[in-house]
Amino acid sequence: MNTPSQYLFTSCQYGAENALKIEFAEIWPDWRLSYSRPGFVTWKLPESVKLALDFDIRSVFARTHGFSLGKVAGEQANGLADGVWPLLEELPVDHIHVWQRDETVPGSKGFEPGRTPLADEVAVLIRDARPVRAQDRPTPINRTARSGEAILDCVLVEPNEWWIGWHRAATLPTRWPGGVPLIEPRTEMINRAYLKLAEALRWSQLPMAKGDLCAEIGSAPGGAAQLLLERGMYVLGVDPAEMDALILANPAFAHIRARAAEVKRSEFSRVRWLFADANVAPNHTLDSVEAIVAHEDIHVRGMLLTLKLPEWDLARQIPTYLERVRSWGYKHVRARQLAFNRQEICVCALRNRSMRRFKPKGPKRGRRKGA
Ligand SMILES: C[S@@+](CC[C@H](N)C(=O)[O-])C[C@H]1O[C@@H](n2cnc3c(N)ncnc32)[C@H](O)[C@@H]1O
Known part of the structure; x- marks a missing residue:
């Protein structure tokens, strides 16, 4: 045709x-x-x-x-x-x-x-x-x-x-x-971080399983944690701000009330999936994440990172951000401005493509006919 x-x-x-x-x-x-x-x-x-x-x-x-x-x-x-x-x-x-x-x-x-x-x-x-x-x-x-x-x-x-x-x-x-x-929330959402993560999970198809341990940097008040808990995950929330009482009451949730840099690396030793949603500049988020995943005793299989773009011009830096994430040993890294994002993007990273639940089907990248 x-x-x-x-x-x-x-x-x-x-x-x-x-x-x-x-x-x-x-x-x-x-x-x-x-x-x-x-x-x-x-x-x-x-x-x-x-x-x-x-x-x-x-x-x-x-x-x-x-x-x-x-x-x-x-x-x-x-x-x-x-x-x-x-x-x-x-x-x-x-x-x-x-x-x-x-x-x-x-x-x-x-x-x-x-x-x-x-x-x-x-x-x-x-x-x-x-x-x-x-x-x-x-x-x-x-x-x-x-x-x-x-x-x-x-x-x-x-x-x-x-x-x-x-x-x-x-x-x-x-x-x-x-x-x-x-996206149809099962219960009343704590905030719209719930929508953002629901879309991120659907888009990324991270092969998470019930009972996996997740950590979130920038977890308060807890819309994202609410969704992860609903899906049967254990969640470690890292944030100096207060979590919603509903989340704190859940036995599958633990709160470390501190900034990411203040947390002992050993706290992350069993974490399989890392999320970041801190309201700081992209390089600051990436510094915090790198300090965790670059540690030899930590084996995070995949990540969903929100990178804020306080100026749209930072769009030029996205390839550099993605290259930085790849340099930590994540072979499958991509970014999308989710529909439920605001002035920010979502970066998905997986250590190995074979860990994806489904192999990607469909078009080759940028395939052209007779161009
Ligand atoms: C957009 S809110 C996070 C919303 C949250 N993901 C949720 O589900 O409700 C940003 C949060 O990042 C936190 N934050 C900022 N810098 C941080 C850091 N260095 N370490 C941990 N949390 C940080 C702030 O305290 C704030 O609660």
């Missing part, structure tokens, strides 16, 4: 567009910025570039991406839905994903990314407008797709301006509507 379009769309956090541009200037220097709104950026490819349908965009800041087919705009939603299908021409569609561009930064003004009633309503309209001859079963809407399935993307840039795209699901985030997993 030919490349469906010489335009691509990317969905990102509200306000992260500059970080995305900094990143793409490095990894995709021949892509030209096209239309851009907070949380939504489109790109024009040179005519000579033909991307594989399931190419890997290798981006930290793009939540999801696809080929951009154009937009429909107007006041009547039914009319807009009718205008969607002609843009698809002969492209197959197994799923319909519709989402709204983020309206603000996650965690601000009560906003969290993910499914909205408006997006679901639009998805139903688009499904109902599908030409009858193509319908053998109702097309699933806003569900996680399987790898290889063809997806019609509709981004509600404004309620009356829909940008239509198409992609083939490959990596896990490209299977989620808008690159955002559906």
Whole structure:
């Protein structure tokens, strides 16, 4: 199949567009910025570039991406839905994903990314407008797709301006509507660190098992610990600040009320999984983590580290941060700005790829056809 379009769309956090541009200037220097709104950026490819349908965009800041087919705009939603299908021409569609561009930064003004009633309503309209001859079963809407399935993307840039795209699901985030997993907390969350870690675990697929010992640097008040405890882990929380009483009351939790640097290394000797979520500069977090994992008696198998980016320009340093983590003996290291992150990214590190529960399937990195 030919490349469906010489335009691509990317969905990102509200306000992260500059970080995305900094990143793409490095990894995709021949892509030209096209239309851009907070949380939504489109790109024009040179005519000579033909991307594989399931190419890997290798981006930290793009939540999801696809080929951009154009937009429909107007006041009547039914009319807009009718205008969607002609843009698809002969492209197959197994799923319909519709989402709204983020309206603000996650965690601000009560906003969290993910499914909205408006997006679901639009998805139903688009499904109902599908030409009858193509319908053998109702097309699933806003569900996680399987790898290889063809997806019609509709981004509600404004309620009356829909940008239509198409992609083939490959990596896990490209299977989620808008690159955002559906997280449904089992109980009342202590704070949104719960959401952040739930997404990090789903994205990273760390092969953790019930009963494993985890340590978290920057554990107070305890949303992340709450999730780990719910999943049957033992948790060592390191933080000079106070933990929530609910967490302290759990016998599977121990609190060391100190900064990471003040804790004896022997406290970490049985720790298998290390988490860091301290509100300090990235190099400070990495110093604290290195002092633990570089110790010969400590055998941390994998880590999820939150690196704060107080300035977006720090996006330039991400490759250096990842190289530093690799230098500690972690062979499989990658980063993503999670949908539930704020101005920060999540770094996942595994000592050995074979420890992953599943071997990665799908596209080769940045594979191009005839480029
Ligand atoms: C964003 S909050 C952590 C939220 C937490 N992960 C949760 O689940 O609720 C950042 C925390 O980092 C802690 N912190 C900052 N520097 C630290 C250090 N050097 N060692 C340990 N904790 C630190 C702060 O006290 C603060 O509680």
